[in-house]
Amino acid sequence: MMHALRPALLVLVLLGAPAGFHPAMAQPAAFLTPDQLATVLRARGFSDLEGVEREDDTFRIARAMRYGERVENLRIDAATGLPREQPPLTENQARELLRARGFNEVTELGREGDAIRLRGVREGTPSELTVDARTGAVRQ
Numbered sequence: 750m751m752h753a754l755r756p757a758l759l760v761l762v763l764l765g766a767p768a769g770f771h772p773a774m775a776q777p778a779a780f781l782t783p784d785q786l787a788t789v790l791r792a793r794g795f796s797d798l799e800g801v802e803r804e805d806d807t808f809r810i811a812r813a814m815r816y817g818e819r820v821e822n823l824r825i826d827a828a829t830g831l832p833r834e835q836p837p838l839t840e841n842q843a844r845e846l847l848r849a850r851g852f853n854e855v856t857e858l859g860r861e862g863d864a865i866r867l868r869g870v871r872e873g874t875p876s877e878l879t880v881d882a883r884t885g886a887v888r889q
Contacts, residue, residue, distance in 0.1 A: 780806070780827040789830030794846055794885060795820075803827055816842035816849070837863055837882035846885060847878065 781789065783801055786808055790798065800811025810823040818841060824833040838846070843865040844855045852869030859866050863882040868875065879888050 781808075781830055786825065786827075786830055790825070793830075793832075794842070794849070795823075807833065816845035818842055818845075838865065838880065838885060839882075840865055843867060843880040843882065846880060847887070850887070852876075852878075 780803065783803075786801070787798060790796075790813070794816040795813050797812075797814040798810055799813065800809075802809050806827045808823075808825040808827050810825060812819065812821050813823060814820070816838065818839060820835075823835070825831065826833060840857050840860065844857065844867065847855045847867060847869045850871075852871045854875075855867055855869040857865070857867055858877065860882075865880045865882055866877065867880060868877050870876070876889055880886070881888075
């Protein structure tokens with residue numbers, strides 16, 4: 750029985766892909782719609798997008814707000830919604846990020862490189878937090 754299966758397996762291995770399949774027929778990368786882009790960027794602290802245009806695989810945004818501060822000339826990957834490059838968060842932007850996450854009485858404790866140390870109160874509980882200025886990640 751094993752001898753009968755070997756030729757069939759060899760044919761499958763040699764043929765590889767199903768009939769009619771051609772790599773050139775693969776789907777092109779899907780790009781975000783402007784509404785999807787706005788949703789992704791809102792989750793990353795951007796708002797008030799102005800002058801949004803897509804050029805090939807990049808969205809160009811003339812102006813926007815990022816955690817309360819104006820930013821200009823953004824280049825965003827059209828497939829992922831990730832900025833191609835962006836300056837690190839400022840201390841003001843880090844404070845706004847925490848306020849957007851429900852903290853109040855947010856004060857800056859200091860900065861060491863890309864780590865912005867802050868104190869804030871959420872639901873009556875004080876916390877000391879660190880915001881990564883490159884990614885916006887918050888850790889306690």
